[in-house]
Amino acid sequence: MIGSLTLDQLRVLVTIADVGSFSAAGRKLGRVQSAISQTISTLEDIQGVSLFERSGYRPILTDTGRVLVEQARLVLASAARFEGVAKGVRMGLEPELVIAIDPLVPSAPFIESLSALSLAFPNLPVSFSTEGLGGSLRRLRNDSTAIGICLLLPAVPDDITAYPLLRVRMQAVVAPGHPLARLGRAATQIDLEPHVQLVLSDPIDPGSANFGLASVRFWRFVDLGRRLDFLLGGFGWCRMPEHLVSTLIRDGRLVPLCIENDPTPEEGLTIYAAHTRNRPLGQAGQWLLDDLRRRL
Amino acid sequence: MIGSLTLDQLRVLVTIADVGSFSAAGRKLGRVQSAISQTISTLEDIQGVSLFERSGYRPILTDTGRVLVEQARLVLASAARFEGVAKGVRMGLEPELVIAIDPLVPSAPFIESLSALSLAFPNLPVSFSTEGLGGSLRRLRNDSTAIGICLLLPAVPDDITAYPLLRVRMQAVVAPGHPLARLGRAATQIDLEPHVQLVLSDPIDPGSANFGLASVRFWRFVDLGRRLDFLLGGFGWCRMPEHLVSTLIRDGRLVPLCIENDPTPEEGLTIYAAHTRNRPLGQAGQWLLDDLRRRL
DNA sequence: CAAATCCATCACAAATACCGATATTCTCTA
DNA sequence: TAGAGAATATCGGTATTTGTGATGGATTTG
16 A cells, blocks of 8 residues: 555544544534544554543543644645645646846845735745846746846846846945055056956856956856855955945955946946746736835 | 545655656556546546646646645655654654753754754654743653753752753754744744745755755745845744854844754753653653763 | 433445546657 | 557446444433
8 A cells, every 4th residue: 555644534633633522523524423433443543553542431632642633733734735726726826936036136125025925825835046147037038937036237138027126236345455455546447457356157157247347367156155255255356235245344344445437337236026028927926026016 | 525635646646746657657556547547637626727738648747737746745745754653653652752951051962962863763753842940840740841951950859860961053043023933942843834944945956855844834045145034034944054143143133943853052050861760761762861871 | 310422333325436448649660 | 651559538337445324331411
């Protein structure tokens, strides 16, 4: 036998635990008492454990029974989730919502929307991917994500529908021990050139998305956190989103770097919520998009 | 009908997903192909969704099907835990192991023993309680805990058998505003289940990384840093390496969460592992005690 | 002490799940 | 391009599972 455990057995078990007796459980479940009794009996039999102490007037849960009731609740909750997802699909929801977020995008502004989302669609499986610059766009075109929260440089591509959400200001920074930190004036192209620039790049297509390159020597990183390690270690300079470095600057662990004729827009880079034109958002995706636009 | 979803249907579904065809699933499950076909047919019918695309030679999972297969795996895993607990009991194990730890108890070396415990008894539900100084002792005398890890001042009472030990660590954490942060005792699976767990997963094969899943609801992340953002935002709980969260904990931006296999006390005096004389330890409890004494 | 409630057991009936055969569609190879 | 092999849906018959209803023993309640 593959496995003879039945959800029905578990439903009966927890119902008994809830209402306190076999008979009452029978009434609640619309079955005769003997059916309940037999169901529990076969459950005990197959699992080889004793769930109830039958010596008294009404059966009481054994220690084992108590624990297994809790386990059963988990199984049933899980099963309910299965049915919940199915129901969502039946009512027009997408089966899951995949969200891709580029690494430079701050999470904070999205958390409220997302917790509202999980309230509005409690059974919707949500997944996130953050996998390097350009990852969101690639996944959008892949159809492996429904929504991308990303930069779109130099411009919004034709096949993408995008809504601007917010801007992140970028700040060039360097560790205090680095030569550029002691410059004492705005850095020119000449100043920057000899030093290593720590750039984020698309892991799949390292040649793309290299905006704001100023140095000749650069090291590529896919992971923002790892780049930060190297930055703090005085390995080179780079631009970082302001929200990630402001406390580090305040603590003196990083020094802001002023660049002459910096091509990076003063008001910051625009973060878009995007989806592909040819695959419209599902109900939940649309909801999230609307909510984001309303909030931001 | 109370609920007509069947574990058998789910077993059939995931088997098909694994082996790739109805016929092969039938062979694997020892059933005729038509039985498989009918099972899936009724499952689709009852849930009101289309799981397979039947136009081709062999049915292929729809998007909905793919998601529901993952959900089904979770349900089956949960069911397997149920049966695992039952099996443990059948083989003489205690149905659960309750461990009480006093709040002042430091905690370094417990984690190795406990992860060894969860390896030796993978389905044993373990719960921790921490509820004030003297709580362990009270629970021991209550018979509501099997083992107490506690201070015993001024001396070991007569009714208690106690062995002096030392310390441990690994970190489940949650933001201060999260409900789990206000639990006030060790979290059991039942406590965790309703809350979102923030899990790291393989972006290529999101189904693979389901180790350590305790909640039924979880959001997947590829990126550790982004997960941390959501964690700090109070979105859910997760386990984090201690070196990454210790400063956050110090800042009060995170709260450590004591759960089943991850106890997290701090510094203290002489710590004993204790149990009452008149209720000898079960198999797993004895195992844990021996392991602790061997290591410390 | 009587009435009511609860549970286990048993035989029978109903539901349901499986099997085997068949028709059809698709893939792969000669 | 034809033919063999394999996959699936459908259908009727059978077998197994599951629920019913009645009965008897035990406990609580008033």
